[in-house]
Amino acid sequence: MTYCVGLLLNQGMVCLSDTRTNAGLDNISTYRKMFTFEVPGERVIVIMTAGSLSVTQTTIARLHEAMDDEIATPETSITLAPTMLKVAQLVGNTLAAVRREIDEKLSMSQGASASMIVAGQRKGGGMRMFLIYPEGNFIEATDDTPFLQIGEHKYGKPILDRVVRPETGLQDAQKAVLLSMDSTLRSNLSVGMPLDLAVIEKDALQVTSRRRIEAGDEGFRAMSEAWSNALRDGFTRIAV
Template sequence: MTYCVGLLLDAGILLLSDTRTNAGLDNISTYRKMFLFENPGERAIGIMTAGSLSVTQTTLARLGDANDDPDSDRSILRAPTMLQVAEIVGSTLSDVTAEVSAKMERMSQGASASMIVAGQRKGGPMRMFLVYPEGNFIEATADTPFLQIGEHKYGKPILDRVIEVDTSLADAEKAVLLSMDSTLRSNLSVGMPLDMAIIERDAFRISRTRRIEATDEGFKQMSHSWSEALRNAFQEIDPI
């Protein structure tokens, strides 16, 4: 399993993903779930994945091949709008899901995946989409400025309470890291290291990336401070 979260804010886009992949109780591996594409000064796109590794890797490989083919009309680096980027990703994901599922059905197994696609191209607004295995998608809005895939239920409460479209990137970074911390504590199928990326509004490039290892002192201190704050708040609330 995995946990990925994306925020679409006035100030920019923030993406965070874990890297754990489980293929059984005794087969735990680390795979990148975040993939970044850019033509600096023209566009920046981030894709995060959850679900079947065979589906997600094949989908990303086909998207990469299309980017490298100057004659392809399915390149996300040449699509004229972010909506068409989402449509290309959705169509590719749907095709791969159908192909892999057909093979897996022979062994009475299934395979599916979902993706978060976010970015901005010059001349267009920032946009973020959650793409389903069937290829259809929903879009983040000012009323719902974050999207999640994977094991999302443990990390959702803090986002519901804290995140607004005008939240600063600094506060948003803190919120998504605490959202991830809550998920790490409650679900063993989500694990370190973490990948984070920021695309600032109208930068048209990947503004910042960061990999957070399990030994990261800043993340450990944030986790400890959050636990202490919750315990203190709990003690201060009177019973009804």
């Protein structure tokens, strides 16, 4: 299991993912689930993945292969696609094709499944963020719903519902996604450190800030404790 979250705000985009992959109680590994594709000054794309590792790794590999192809075109490469909508379509089509191929190879009746968040901006276009479903179709973040989640999302959703708005600043947005992740880490052992955090300022056309948060990170620990204390204090002050 995993947890990834992306915020689409007036000032930019904030993306956060964990790195735990759980294939059983005795087989827990760490794999990166956030991938960045940058042509500085022209476009930036962040892809976060959840689900079957075989599906997500193959999908990312094929996207890289299409980018590196000598005859790559806007119809095949996410770094040449004319719009972020076309990027989402390319990612969705690749994900769906990989999933179908792996499903055909599996002897078990239960097929492999995966989903992705695609966020980015190209020169001359606006910031856009999409949630790609296993079948390749997708939905887009909007002003009414300025965040998207994949994986084990239920524990981290309440704080996002309460505090995240399009006008939320990037500093507060980072706090929101980290506390959302903290709630998930506390409630589900299949989500784990380290964490990958990326911030993309509006019109920067590159990742403006990235951070790997390891287990035992003092800043994250202090934020977690402060949030727990604030919740306990608020709870005691509420009258029934």
